[in-house]
Amino acid sequence: MVVATSMVTKQGQISIPAEVRKRLGIHPGQTQIVWDVDVRGQVVVKAKQATIEDLHKIVGKSKVHLTLDELQKARSECWSERAAQVSGIKR
DSSP states (O other), rough: OOOOOOOTTSSSSOOHHHHHHHHOOOTTTOOOOEEETTTTSOOOEEEOOOOOOHHHHHHHOOOOOOOHHHHHHHHHHHHHHHHHHHTTOOO
């Protein structure tokens, strides 16, 4: 199924049609496009998914270092608080 077409300029540039930008969640100045070739040799174009490295570039590395036990305890407390909020139980 053809969604849209684009013309390639002499400089090798293309415009991504609005319908495609919408479907891929592409935002000007925020989204990188990934060009990949699948096992059948077909080109696959998709919006790049953010990685943990991308997040670190945006907000910086955490200055808080927790042990695994501390992390599990915090996670358990968080889920208990959420469960209480959903069920209306006050602690």
